[in-house]
Amino acid sequence: MADGGVADGGDLPCGETDREPGPSDSLRTFGAVMQALREHAGYSRTEFANLVSFSKHTVESVELGRRMPDAALVERSEEALGNTGALRKASQYVTRGRGDVGLAAWFRQWARLERVAVSLCTYECRLVPGLLQSEGYARAVFDNAIPPLTDEQLEDQVAARLERQTLLRERPNAVFSFIVEEFVFRRHLGGPEVMTELIDHVLELTALRNVTLQIMPLDTESHACLDGPVRLLETSRGQRFAYSEGQQNGRLISDQKEVSLLCRRYDTLRSQALNPKDSRGLLKRLRGEL
Numbered sequence: 001m002a003d004g005g006v007a008d009g010g011d012l013p014c015g016e017t018d019r020e021p022g023p024s025d026s027l028r029t030f031g032a033v034m035q036a037l038r039e040h041a042g043y044s045r046t047e048f049a050n051l052v053s054f055s056k057h058t059v060e061s062v063e064l065g066r067r068m069p070d071a072a073l074v075e076r077s078e079e080a081l082g083n084t085g086a087l088r089k090a091s092q093y094v095t096r097g098r099g100d101v102g103l104a105a106w107f108r109q110w111a112r113l114e115r116v117a118v119s120l121c122t123y124e125c126r127l128v129p130g131l132l133q134s135e136g137y138a139r140a141v142f143d144n145a146i147p148p149l150t151d152e153q154l155e156d157q158v159a160a161r162l163e164r165q166t167l168l169r170e171r172p173n174a175v176f177s178f179i180v181e182e183f184v185f186r187r188h189l190g191g192p193e194v195m196t197e198l199i200d201h202v203l204e205l206t207a208l209r210n211v212t213l214q215i216m217p218l219d220t221e222s223h224a225c226l227d228g229p230v231r232l233l234e235t236s237r238g239q240r241f242a243y244s245e246g247q248q249n250g251r252l253i254s255d256q257k258e259v260s261l262l263c264r265r266y267d268t269l270r271s272q273a274l275n276p277k278d279s280r281g282l283l284k285r286l287r288g289e290l
Helices: 004-009 025-041 045-050 056-063 071-080 085-093 105-114 135-143 151-163 166-170 184-185 192-205 256-272 276-289
Strands: 117-124 175-181 211-216 230-237 241-247 249-253
Touching: 004 249, 025 045, 025 056, 025 071, 025 085, 045 056, 045 071, 056 151, 056 175, 056 256, 071 085, 085 241, 105 117, 105 135, 105 241, 117 256, 135 151, 135 192, 135 241, 175 184, 175 256, 184 192, 184 211, 192 276, 211 256, 211 276, 230 256, 241 256, 249 256
Parallel strands: 117 175, 175 211
Antiparallel strands: 117 230, 230 241, 241 249
């Protein structure tokens, strides 16, 4: 999806927006080195994943060049594989280079804007926002896709979703605000174990100073966003954009009158939702019920 108003603003990379980029050579090389060291040490992926306290899917994604290696994974892998320093040094030269692989075509422009936003506001009434999803929850979401995804498609989409989450930690001066309906956390998508992991993950992320979560309670009598989910952001140049998504489509909104209206709705919703402290308290109670 191309929008002349966005491209002219200078904050969004433009040109060939629907082109599928290839994998990063440095990612594939790092993954191959990690796999070779693991196999030389005699560990299966499952054994190694347990050893470094990451999921087998994460280890596989890194080894196949589908995902950036997390700093903690690099350190734990070094310790498990003899502290040669090879992975630490190699990780310094890894670049993402995968562009928009794993992202829906209609979402790509918004994903690029997220990377330069100084503030990002998200209201969701369908599922936990992608930036807050745990790996298990993301897998449950994509496992429910119709038609079913291939294993490679699922891995690409999970990797892309987890990669986006690095924004929360890599951009500590950017402000991230989330408002999510209570029933989203009450829906046991993927089962109790997945939901327990999810809530722990959300509590960890929302403990960051630049991230706030407010829950819209079930017993509310007023609601400013009954028209559906909305995302809002502002760039360092003061440009404001909105994004609306539905079944198999999404719309980037740059018309300032429409963006202003959605901002007013979001601000009103903030006053109607539980405050961040009470929202975290509710999450902890929901976790205890699982």
